[in-house]
Amino acid sequence: MEIPGYVWLLTIVGILALLAFDFFFHVRKAHEPTLKEAAKWSAIYVGIAVVFGIGVLVFGGQTLGTEYFAGYITEKALSVDNLFVFLIIIASFRVPRADQQKVLLFGIIFALIARTGFIFIGAAAINSFAWLFYLFGGFLIFTAIKLLRPESEGDDADNVIIRLAKRIFNTTERYDGDKFFTIENGKKVLTPMLLVMVAIGGTDLLFALDSVPAIFGLTQNTYIVFTATAFSLMGLRQLFFLIDGLLDRLIFLSYGLAAILAFIGVKLVLHALHENNLPFLNGGQPIPVFEISTELSLIVIIGVLTITVLASLFSPAGKANTIISDSRIQAKKFVEHDFKGDTAERDATYNRMVAREQAIGTLSEKQRAKAADDEELVALLAQAHELHGQSAK
Template sequence: MDGSLSLWVLTIVALCALIAVDFFVGGRRPHEVSIKEAGIWTVVWIVLAALFGLGLLLFQGGQPAGEFFAGFITEKSLSVDNLFVFVLIMAKFAVPSVYQQRVLLLGVLIALVLRAAFIAAGAAMISAFSWIFYIFGAFLIWTAWKLVEEARTEQREGEQEAYEENKLLKLVERRIPSTGAYHGTRMSVVENGKRLMTPMFVVVLALGTTDVLFALDSIPAIYGLTQSPYIVFTANAFALMGLRQLYFLLGGLLKRLVHLSYGLSVILGFIGVKLVLHALHESGVPAPEISVPVSLGVILVVLAVTTVTSLTASGTRGSQDTP
């Protein structure tokens, strides 16, 4: 489906309104987020995504709705992997727990804007070059293999890789003078007549720009499920906007999802193969096409199996470590 201009405007306005409500109700006053609060907001964003998908089903039919749900679930599962890096960033910059939700909110907003640019670029490439599906498919298969390799390395070494600042972040820290301490949620302060950035600015920039690396995987992945930029954007928006609450809700559970990387690698590899088959079909080769219901079923089954095996393995490991 190709969203009309009026539909795009209405959707963006509605998303901005939801973000404003999220901020003024839950994020305006810095505070430590409880499990109950995080759980309520997580459910709210999932329900909103489900309602949006049902709206597509009623007004556009089963195909767009199925593509949205497949895309949303894929992006949501990939975003959980983002949380591991977010935890490392929070620890590296020693972000006080009372300010973490504000950092996450601003970081997610930056990520959403950057992803919109990636989505537009992906749509332009797809419309201009049909062979781009071969590139997307090969990249996802390679990414799937890299995920498996990284997961096996972490299991052997028994520790997670430390967060490394990207080049942009290092450049900002070198060129822009900063304070050594947090000043509430302020991004900058004036000291001795000079404008200085605070660590809050650096952390927000780290979260936002780090998501660009994740977008390199997730955008080709969702274009393997739908070629509609509107569905790609809305699935990404709903997946990202619930990420802040999911960070606090999952908490220590992240460490128990020991098989998540394997599950994500299977999903990315599957979508990569789907893209290659689609490219062959578009080139006139009699290759089979994988339908949206099959894709959605594979994604759900892989995530369910990964979650169960992760919790079982981490539970067994924990009981063995207990004296």
């Protein structure tokens, strides 16, 4: 289905307006969003995406509507995976909590630009070379296998670009609000704010390589690919603050994403066989194979994500991770948060931390050992107890 030019124009203007609204009304003034604020705006952005999808369903028909929702859900799931890396980068650079919103908004805008570029390159390439479906499918299956392989997570901030920037340019470890440059010892130097944005921008490029082939496996309509990708990124900043600290509870998320990517990869390969024009396969003639419908894709994607989340939250390991994670959250809040004289909230935070710490003692020996080996958690708990003891004197 050919999408009229004015629809493209209105859609792009609408997306740019949402980004501008996000910046001027939420991000421009540095502040730490509350859980209520993050939940409200996450719901609003999901609601906008759903309303848009219903519009596609009404005006574009069932096929386009189903393709949009399948693409949106897939890209949203992959975007949650982005948050893991964003969390590591932001923690590595010790970005002040109030300034994290600007870093995240930059990441979202850069991701949208990078993925839009890949989308139009991919669409043009697919229209010219149908055999690219084989490559896309194979790449997604390879990515799924990589997700299943346990790898030690390195320091994402310590990559080649960052090391090179630190070596060539004058840099400082000190933040100066959200400024990219500051004056130190009479010299103009780079602040970590610029470096963290470079790190996130580079990460966005890598994630685009996974996400764009994934959604092309569900639809080849460029408009649907673009809008599903764009709306999946909208609200990602709010989602970060809503589930910050909850991400490590989804212990089976990588398995779910691997299953989805592998499924879409197989779907692409089957489609490539059905449209085959490679001369060394079946004499260049299409090969009659079963093709996976978009409706079946949507069911599989929703089913896998539901099972993954529930298994993560209700499995013994998932429950243990929840207790350990919440213990870290409460300890970090007690140590770092400015309660502004609100002793009741400060005491409540400390009591929640103590309750979680006691709950760790009820876990299995393996999980208790895991908590004991968590140097960050142990240090935060010790610091929190010390601060509480000092205030009680």
